[in-house]
Amino acid sequence: MAIAVFIIAAAIAVLGGVGVVASHQPIRSVLSLVLVMLALSVIFLLLSAQFVFAVQVIVYAGAVMVLFLFVIALLGPARELARGRLRFQGWLSALFVLAMVALMWTMLQGVQYRQPDKADMSVFGTVQSIAVGLFTTYLYPFELTSILLLVAAIGAIYLSRKRIDDL
Amino acid sequence: MGTLSIGGSQLDSSWFLVLSAVLFGLGAMGVLVRRNPLVILISIELMLNAGNLALVTFARQLQNLDGQLFALMSMTVAAAEAVVGLAILVDIFRVRDAEDIDDLSELRG
Numbered sequence: 001m002a003i004a005v006f007i008i009a010a011a012i013a014v015l016g017g018v019g020v021v022a023s024h025q026p027i028r029s030v031l032s033l034v035l036v037m038l039a040l041s042v043i044f045l046l047l048s049a050q051f052v053f054a055v056q057v058i059v060y061a062g063a064v065m066v067l068f069l070f071v072i073a074l075l076g077p078a079r080e081l082a083r084g085r086l087r088f089q090g091w092l093s094a095l096f097v098l099a100m101v102a103l104m105w106t107m108l109q110g111v112q113y114r115q116p117d118k119a120d121m122s123v124f125g126t127v128q129s130i131a132v133g134l135f136t137t138y139l140y141p142f143e144l145t146s147i148l149l150l151v152a153a154i155g156a157i158y159l160s161r162k163r164i165d166d167l
Numbered sequence: 168m169g170t171l172s173i174g175g176s177q178l179d180s181s182w183f184l185v186l187s188a189v190l191f192g193l194g195a196m197g198v199l200v201r202r203n204p205l206v207i208l209i210s211i212e213l214m215l216n217a218g219n220l221a222l223v224t225f226a227r228q229l230q231n232l233d234g235q236l237f238a239l240m241s242m243t244v245a246a247a248e249a250v251v252g253l254a255i256l257v258d259i260f261r262v263r264d265a266e267d268i269d270d271l272s273e274l275r276g
Contacts, residue, residue, distance in 0.1 A: 097192030152247035
């Protein structure tokens with residue numbers, strides 16, 4: 001059962017990834033990426049990461065992708081012109097991808113994992129266990145991410161403000 | 168090799184890692200091949216997602232929650248990156264139409 005779910009979700013994710021790279025209109029790339037993210041959220045559930053699943057659907061597929069869609073709606077449907085400047089780079093990068101996946105595969109054959117920590121799998125990945133880690137061991141990095149988000153918000157406001165000489 | 172028992176069936180954690188590698192490779196290919204700056208940002212998001220999948224897989228394999236916590240941190244960084252990148256892009260598009268990333272190469276030395 002879990003194997004079937006994994007195979008279906010992985011196939012959807014890979015097809016969506018191909019759609020991101022291959023589609024000519026940016027809006028189709030964004031919608032393919034939403035597909036990839038929803039498929040990946042199913043895989044997160046398989047890996048018993050419930051909270052990461054919820055954040056993936058709400059923050060990634062919900063917020064970030066809607067931001068991309070808004071920007072595309074704002075800028076208009078810019079089609080990518082087929083210019084002859086990139087002739088062999090497509091094949092070259094496909095070769096690069098194949099070589100990287102083959103390297104990862106051969107590397108994974110000999111991996112020896114250390115003994116698992118024997119965590120309680122009934123609470124693994126729940127909101128409670130995530131919160132305990134986030135507010136005790138990793139409190140300092142967690143607060144730093146809030147500063148990072150603040151800086152990003154200020155930067156976006158600064159970049160998109162109306163210039164004085166535009167008025 | 169790490170075997171994960173999920174819902175009664177045995178899955179190997181290297182399957183998840185290979186899926187992550189394939190998605191990362193597709194994202195890298197998008198950055199290399201596509202010329203629309205918006206699509207390049209989308210491909211970067213795809214690569215970040217692939218990295219998150221590897222983090223969550225290792226968290227499950229080692230039964231250690233630190234991987235999931237780091238995946239959450241990386242989602243925050245990805246959101247900040249998308250916001251700033253899109254703001255820069257909108258600012259560029261306000262001045263001129265840059266449908267090719269090669270049109271934005273004035274800063275090249």
